[in-house]
Amino acid sequence: MDIAALVAWVVTALGGFVLLARWISRGGLRQQQTKTTRFPAPLVFGHFLLAAAGLVVWIVYLAADRVGLAWAAFGVLVAVALLGFTMFARWLPVYRTATPATGDDATPAERHLPVPVVAAHGLLGAATLVLVLLAALGVGGS
Structure with missing residues (x-):
């Protein structure tokens, strides 16, 4: 279960990195001043940094086999999931707008995020959360 959680x-994280790079390359940071984007930079980077920190804690847990580290990684992952769900809720109205995405700064950067990557990132994130919880509970052994 531990290794399955790591792989997930x-x-x-790779999918999240693709989404982050796409958001930045489509002007997400520039749009902070004009409020065109619905994703505040602290939300985006907080999600990214917490996810990376949690992954480091999980790797340390795998090396040290301390159950407290597994629970700490799970706690961080819950916060990551809440931030991710917040971004998803902010992305949905932008995605549902009838106007197609254009290359100008009037289009929110998140309008350019590929739907399959968003969906896969969210589903894999949920699966990771469940796998980490199961591992922390000791299901499947260490």
């Missing part, structure tokens, strides 16, 4: 976390 790493694959989820």
Whole structure:
């Protein structure tokens, strides 16, 4: 279960990195001043940094086999999931707008996020959360 959680976390992180790079490349940071984007930079980078920190804690747990570290990683992952769900809730109205995404700064950067990557990132994130919880509970052994 521990290694399955690690693999799920790493694959989820790769998808998140793709989304982050796409958001930045489409002007997400520039749009902070004009409030065009619905994603505040602290939300985006908080999600990213907490997820990375939690992954480091999980790797340390795998090396040290201390159950307290597994629970700490789970706690961080819950916060990451809440931030991710917040971004998803802010992304949905932008995605549902009838106007197609254009290359100008009037289009929110998150409008350019690929739907399959968003969906896979969210589903893998949920699976990671469950796998980490199961591992912390000791299901499946260490």
